[in-house]
Amino acid sequence: MSDVNTPTYTKKDFESDQSVRWCPGCGDYGILAQTQKTMPTFGRKKEDFVFVSGIGCSSRFPYYMNAYGFHTIHGRAPAVASGVKIANPDLSVWVVTGDGDGLSIGGNHFMHALRRNMDLNILLFNNRIYGLTKGQYSPTSEVGKVTKATPYGSLDIPLNPPSLALGAQATFVARTIDRWQAHLSQMLERSYHHDGGSLIEIYQNCNIFNDNAFEEYTSADKFDNVIEVKHGEPMVFSKGTKGIKLEGFKATVVDMEKHSLDDLLVHDETNLDLAHIIANWTSHPVLPEPIGVIYSVDKPTYNSEMVSQVDSAIKAKGPGKVQDLLNAGDIWTVK
Amino acid sequence: MGKTFKTIDDAVxxxxxxxxxxMQLTGGRFTETTASIGNDLSTLPDFPAEIRAPAGSLAGVSAFQIHFSSKDIHTPGDDPDVLVAMNPAALKVHQKEITPGGTIIINTDSFTKKNLNFAGYDSNPxxxxxxxxxxxxIPIExxxxxxxxxxxxxxxxxxVIRTKNFFALGVLYYMYDxxxxxxxxxxxxxxxxxxxxxxxxxxxxxxGYNYADTTELFTTRFKVEKAVLPEGTYRNINGNHATSLGLLAASEKSGLKLFFGGYPITPASDILHTLAAWKHFGVQTFQAEDEIAGICSIIGASFTGNLAVTSTSGPGIALKGEAMGLAVMTELPMVIINVQRGGPSTGLPTKTEQSDLNQALYGRNGEAPLPxxxxxxxxxxxxxxxEASRIALKYMTPVVLLxxxxxxxxxEPWKIPDVDNLDPIDVEFIQGVKDGEEFMPYKRDEETLSRPWAIPGVPxxxxxxxxxxxxxxxxxVSYDPDNxxxxxxxxxxxxxxxxxxxxETEVFGEENGDVLILSWGGTFGSCRSAVETLHEHKKSVSHVHIRWISPLPKDLGEIIIKFKNVLVPEINMGQFIKLIRSEYLVDAKGLNQVNGKPISASKIVETVNEMIG
Incomplete structure (x- = not known):
């Protein structure tokens, strides 16, 4: 809980004494730095932050944050984090996971944590590859991915994390990119302020096993493949030269020389149907990759509802005494 | 109509x-009535895994046995003196277990040709x-x-027909007054x-009551006098309810909020159901998406300072194994309950077994000891x-409760404990370190070797x-080999x-002798009854029942050595006996039965008699 006595932190306050051991050039460094930089802006005591991770490169993250941290087991971070949040709803709980950890072995927990609207901030580092096990294809790798495990190309169809999250009834779904540092910071802030489960998918470059996987969204000359969606704003991209128009459920790219902003689709992050449409632009052959807050609505959270159930039970029945419960029902005395 | 009253010690x-x-409901009513008039009792519900197997089928037979007595008893009894068979399938399944000379009360209206065929009878028995x-x-329409x-x-x-179980209940109420x-x-x-x-x-x-009174089918009524139980206030209780109450008491005594995370599974689900109703005690129950999430959620809640509990049965423990290793590694307190059932795999969900002992002791990767x-x-x-809660909190360790x-x-009738008299559970969260000192999360207490419990939110x-x-x-994190x-x-x-x-280990009987019966878990009652019977026949037999299997009590080795023979009855193929043999180098003999039912006291008596002639 923030209060007036909250010290003013700098990035340094959130750096732990452990040496960071990701490969040089890994996208994780940028995410870590941006998180450490953004945290002080929340005005909350650092002892109230808990970072919970699973297994994988990204899951080393908690060791490097000077906060409470739990490096758990493969795929299970959302379940451990749920226990933390229910046990103490006043904590700010963050889950750090990857495409293998969160979507493959931990897909079930990922989906159910979002479904319950447990107030967790889930950071999904998606590099579309298994890094820690040295380069097998992941559930977000493109079809035909050639890896050690798939010398003839992978047969799996990749899943789309924002679509999965929306299908799981998530109340906050966003996407950002490791190299878009300012945007990443904004997304962390939005997630922090969202009261409910939130997913930020972060496109993260693995320069060892899947280098340049997101090149088409990050290199300066390929800006026409990506769109930053903003609530209430028309969908323009490619430096204002292109826009997106919606005809029925079909989105089409239009040339802005022939269209005005009024013709364009306007983003409404509270519109679930629209969110599904936007999420479907992921890895689309024609439409640009959507980045930004795709969906955000307020709904009661599991953790706050749990608190009110307990409170109202105590109010209705009075605080329970075990001895009374032991003596309840049919009892008899032997003298 | 003059019927003679016969006073007997006990009946099954x-x-x-x-x-x-x-049938479960009928048995439950008979039990409550019997408890309230002061008999000692023990019950054994036995029902199919299917919610509704085809009506009249052998698979769909559901039974409830009660043993009640004017004496102190420990088991639901071996073979019944009276069987109430509501249909042919029930008769077929249970007929061979009735005591010779026993009574069978039959609802003949359900003995139709169709039902008889279904139960596999060629003619009406x-x-x-x-x-x-x-x-x-005793046939009754x-x-x-x-x-x-x-x-x-x-x-x-x-x-109207559905009330026939209450008719049967009335008959039995008459018979046993x-x-x-x-x-x-x-x-x-x-x-x-x-x-x-x-x-x-x-x-x-x-x-039913009046029918039994007025017809001549019943010649004798039975009286089972009040049992002489130790002074106190009693209630009837089953195991899952008692487990839930024990956890709640530990929560109250420790001052910790109780957090339960688990996934429904037979026969453990009632613990979830029971705890879920106790919200006014501050209990938080989390029905997780699977067994793994169940234990992982309690690992999170334990990290955050709750009394954390999960319950499951064997297949669920198999799924929880990796997370149990994490709990061992992170040295967080929690109680992991296994309400054992028949295995392997899905096995016999509604039947009993003691076959998950090895799983509890060894079922994790690496050297992962837990109590x-x-x-x-x-x-x-x-x-x-x-006790599991107290030890978990004191030693900062996951504890398995079987x-x-x-x-x-x-x-069974249960003397209600006084919460004030339970062992205290003192829990301390570390509040900080001295200025300039580094916090050491794995610095151990000299006596218990427990590490400090530092919960999020503490600056x-x-x-x-x-x-x-x-x-x-x-x-x-350390990869140092010596470390x-x-x-x-x-x-x-x-x-x-x-x-x-x-x-300290209690020896029931002499401190030395011909045979030591060594038991653990739910076989207590059968073993104790068997030893009491053997004592009546002046046999040199003693009984030791083990509560903590890991660690084993310090004094067990010295006790075992004083007996010529050691017999270990278990509802498995010999899991505890292997531990005893390897730990104490003793030539113990096993009595092993894995048929989904408790071992009967008479079988233990028979085995001992064979051992010592």
Whole structure:
């Protein structure tokens, strides 16, 4: 809980004494730095932050944050984090996971944590590859991915994390990119302020096993493949030269020389149907990759509802005494 | 009509019928009435895994056995003196277990050609005389009699026929001279607002009672006097309820909020159901998406300072194994309950077994020791759950509590404990370190070797834990070979030191002799009964029942050595005996039975007699 006595932190306050051991050039460094930089802006005591991770490169993250941290087991971070949040709803709980950890072995927990609207901030580092096990294809790798495990190309169809999250009834779904540092910071802030489960998918470059996987969204000359969606704003991209128009459920790219902003689709992050449409632009052959807050609505959270159930039970029945419960029902005395 | 009263020490009766016949309910009512008049008792519900197997089928037979006595008893009895068979399938399944000369009460209205065929009878055993040589058969047209009794009540014939279990109950109340008032009250409460149902069931019960009184089918009534139990206030309790109460008591005594995370599984689900209703105690129950999430959520809640508990059965423990290793590595307190059932795989979900002991002791990767405690009786589940919580919190360790399907659903009169008299549970969260000092999350208490419990939200104690090996004291990730060896030793030594905290072993009988019966878990009752019988026959036999299997009590080795023979009865192929043999180099013999049922006391007596002649 923030209060007036909250010290003013700098990035340094959130750096732990452990040496960071990701490969040089890994996208994780940028995410870590941006998180450490953004945290002080929340005005909350650092002892109230808990970072919970699973297994994988990204899951080393908690060791490097000077906060409470739990490096758990493969795929299970959302379940451990749920226990933390229910046990103490006043904590700010963050889950750090990857495409293998969160979507493959931990897909079930990922989906159910979002479904319950447990107030967790889930950071999904998606590099579309298994890094820690040295380069097998992941559930977000493109079809035909050639890896050690798939010398003839992978047969799996990749899943789309924002679509999965929306299908799981998530109340906050966003996407950002490791190299878009300012945007990443904004997304962390939005997630922090969202009261409910939130997913930020972060496109993260693995320069060892899947280098340049997101090149088409990050290199300066390929800006026409990506769109930053903003609530209430028309969908323009490619430096204002292109826009997106919606005809029925079909989105089409239009040339802005022939269209005005009024013709364009306007983003409404509270519109679930629209969110599904936007999420479907992921890895689309024609439409640009959507980045930004795709969906955000307020709904009661599991953790706050749990608190009110307990409170109202105590109010209705009075605080329970075990001895009374032991003596309840049919009892008899032997003298 | 003059009927003779015969006073007997104890009786075993079994209600058996189709799953839809309400046998568990009937048994439950007989139990409550019997408990309230002061008999000692023990029950054994036995029901199919299917919610509704085809009506009349052998697979769909549901039974409830109760043993009640004027003496102190420990088991639900071996073979029943009276069987109530509501249909041919029930007779077929249970006929061979009735005591020779016993009584069979039969609802002949359900002995139709179709039902007989379904149960595999070529001819009607009630009519062909095949039973008469061995048993007293009492055929009753229950459907017809309840229909007559309920005449004038506005209830469809289907619902009227359903009251036949209360007719049977009335017959048994008459036979054993039990009052009907408690059941009447129960009906009024259970079916409040449904006056017709209450009336119909009452009429059926009285019809049964009066029928037994007026017909000449019953020549003798039985009296079972009040048992002489130790002074105190009693209630009837089953194992799962006692387990839940034990956890709640530990929560109150420790001042910690109780967090339960789990996934429904037979026969453990009732623990979830029970705890979920106790929100006004501050209990938080989380029905997770799977077994793994169940235990992971309690690992999170334990990290955050709750009394954290999960419960499951064998297949669920298999799924939880990796997370149990994480709990061992992170040295967080929690109670992991396994209500054992028949295995392997899905096995026999509603039947009892003790076959998950090895899984509890060894079922994780790496050297992952954890304390294992087992409850002895339904009521003892309370104390075992309390003790598991106390040890978990004191030693900062996950603890496995083993119960089983027999204990979970079986019930017995239970002397209600005084919460004030339970061992105190003192918990301290570390509040900080001195200025300039580094917080050491793995610095151990000298006596218990427990590490400090530092929960999120406390300033200055921000630290990171996880499944990677820890450096001693600092808790930093460490791949140092010597450190790993040291930590493996420390984790084992911490479990061993619990020996200092557990009660001395009690020997029932002489301190030395011909045979020591060594038991653990739910076989307590059968073993104790067997030893009592053997004592009556002046046999040199003693009984030791083990509560903590990991660590084993310090004094066990010295006790074992004083006996010529050691017999270890278990409902598995010999899991505990292997531990005993390897730990104490003793030539113990096993009595192993894995048929989904408790081992009978008579089988143990027989085995001992064979051993010592």
């Amino acid at each position: 009766i079994r209600f058996a019928g189709d799953s839809g016949d309400g 009630v009519e062909d005389g095949t039973l008469d040589d061995y048993f007293t058969v 229950m459907n017809k009699l309840v229909t007559a009794a309920c005449e004038g009540i506005e209830l469809s014939p289907k619902f 039990r009052p009907l008032e408690a059941t009447e009250k129960w009906l009024e409460k259970k079916f409040a607002g449904k006056d017709v149902i209450i009336e119909a069931n009452k009429k059926a019960m009285y019809a 294992v405690v087992a409850a002895a009786t339904p009521g003892d589940c309370f104390y075992a759950a309390y 119960t089983d399907g027999y204990l979970a659903n079986g019930s 200055g104690l921000e630290h990171r834990i996880g499944g990677l090996e820890k450096a001693e004291n600092t808790g930093h 790993h060896h040291r930590m493996v030793e420390l984790r084992q030594e911490k479990v061993n030191r619990i020996q200092n905290d557990i009660a």
